[in-house]
Amino acid sequence: MSSDERTGLYVESTIIMTTVRLVAPFVLTFALFVMFHGANSPGGGFQGGVIAGSVVMMLAFAYGIDAAREWVDVRVVAALASGGVLVFAAIGLGTILLGGNFLEYHLYEQFVSHATAYGIELVELGIGGIVASVAIGLFFLLAAGFGHAVDSPEGEN
Amino acid sequence: MSLSLIEAVLLVFVLGCAIGAAVLRDVLAALMAFAAYSLGISIIWVMLEAPDVGLTEAAVGAGIMTILFILALANTVRPQENGLFEPISVRTIALVGAFVVVMLATVPSLPAVGADGAANPVVSGEVTQYYIENAYADTEVHNAVTAVLAAYRGFDTLGEAVVVFSAGVAALTVLRQEVFA
Numbered sequence: 001m002s003s004d005e006r007t008g009l010y011v012e013s014t015i016i017m018t019t020v021r022l023v024a025p026f027v028l029t030f031a032l033f034v035m036f037h038g039a040n041s042p043g044g045g046f047q048g049g050v051i052a053g054s055v056v057m058m059l060a061f062a063y064g065i066d067a068a069r070e071w072v073d074v075r076v077v078a079a080l081a082s083g084g085v086l087v088f089a090a091i092g093l094g095t096i097l098l099g100g101n102f103l104e105y106h107l108y109e110q111f112v113s114h115a116t117a118y119g120i121e122l123v124e125l126g127i128g129g130i131v132a133s134v135a136i137g138l139f140f141l142l143a144a145g146f147g148h149a150v151d152s153p154e155g156e157n
Numbered sequence: 158m159s160l161s162l163i164e165a166v167l168l169v170f171v172l173g174c175a176i177g178a179a180v181l182r183d184v185l186a187a188l189m190a191f192a193a194y195s196l197g198i199s200i201i202w203v204m205l206e207a208p209d210v211g212l213t214e215a216a217v218g219a220g221i222m223t224i225l226f227i228l229a230l231a232n233t234v235r236p237q238e239n240g241l242f243e244p245i246s247v248r249t250i251a252l253v254g255a256f257v258v259v260m261l262a263t264v265p266s267l268p269a270v271g272a273d274g275a276a277n278p279v280v281s282g283e284v285t286q287y288y289i290e291n292a293y294a295d296t297e298v299h300n301a302v303t304a305v306l307a308a309y310r311g312f313d314t315l316g317e318a319v320v321v322f323s324a325g326v327a328a329l330t331v332l333r334q335e336v337f338a
Contacts (some may be wrong), residue, residue, distance in 0.1 A: 034212070038300065038303050039297075039298035039299065039300055039303050040298065040299040040300055041299075041300060042208035042209045042211075042212050042300065042302075043209065043212055044209070044300075044302075044303050044306060044307070045318075046213060046217075046317075047209075047212045047213050047216050050213075050216040050217055050220065050221055051216055053221065054216070054220055054221065054224075057221075057224055074336040074337055077336075077337040078336065078337060081322055081325055081337070082322070084318065084322070085318060085319060085322050088314075088315050088318055089315065092311060092312070092315055102311065102312055103308065103311035103312065103315075105296070105308065114297060116295075116296050116297045116298075116308070117296075117297040117298060120296060120297075120298055120303065120304075120307040120308060123307045123311070123314075124303070124307060126318070127314070127318050130318050130321050130322050131318075131321055133325070133337065134321050134322065134324060134325035135221055136337065137325050137328065137329070137337030138225060138324075138325065138328055139221075139224065139225065139228065140337060141328050141329065141332050141334060141337070142225055142228040142229055142232070143228050143231075143232075144332070144334070145232035
């Protein structure tokens with residue numbers, strides 16, 4: 001029943017498909033710009049991550065949610081979400097191992113120059129990964145609805 | 158405090174959208190009013206020189222939230238009802254009105270928009286001045302907001318990032334799914 005509703009949501013339109021195909025690379029580039037350039041202009045990981053996630057939603061809008069679901073690799077989404085948390089926590093805890101406080105970036109100066117700038121950049125990328133993957137995940141989960149959950153028996157998951 | 162024309166128009170637009178989101182009977186219409194409200198507020202943030210907040214409001218409030226709400230709506234049954242507006246009880250108006258009065262009572266104690274120096278304790282405060290003077294030397298980033306977010310208040314930000322991550326995990330758990338797709 002829910003799958004019927006979902007196919008009813010999708011309208012195949014050449015105009016939308018062409019527009020999305022044209023715009024999507026630029027939106028993804030803009031998302032990465034917002035993430036990388038957050039140090040010197042408005043933006044950062046949270047905003048860039050949401051914009052990156054919206055690329056997948058645009059594709060779903062143009063080609064249908066089920067097509068987008070098949071195209072997106074769930075392992076990449078999961079890796080981005082948990083990888084982001086791990087990167088952030090590792091950078092933060094690493095400075096404690098080096099004898100400093102949490103996120104005391106300049107302690108990495110002994111390994112790389114401009115460690116603080118690069119450290120902040122990596123943290124922003126980690127946040128971007130978390131936000132983008134969770135946004136994509138919530139989108140697909142909500143699109144699927146409770147249909148699967150109700151159909152599958154208790155304790156089978 | 159005088160308002161420019163565009164500020165006045167934006168404020169009226171945002172106020173109208175907010176009231177529309179509250180009183181419109183059709184859920185989809187209320188949702189659209191809510192999205193328009195977010196977009197208007199994000200422009201106001203930019204005009205108040207808070208582009209970071211404006212970008213977040215536009216991307217999250219007007220963008221992702223609207224999409225997620227529409228998806229949730231598509232998975233529910235929308236009753237066809239007549240009448241454009243929700244019937245509003247006097248008690249609700251009294252309660253909301255009282256709340257608005259309480260909130261408005263705090264407005265006179267805020268510094269004027271754009272006020273500088275001693276007239277604006279937010280700008281002249283010790284912490285703000287420290288960030289403005291030392292952010293670049295300490296963190297090598299020009300955007301002081303990023304410096305506070307990723308360096309000075311980095312531990313809080315780790316918490317926020319984990320909250321987003323947990324929200325995803327919680328959604329998986331509630332919907333009894335194992336993968337994000």
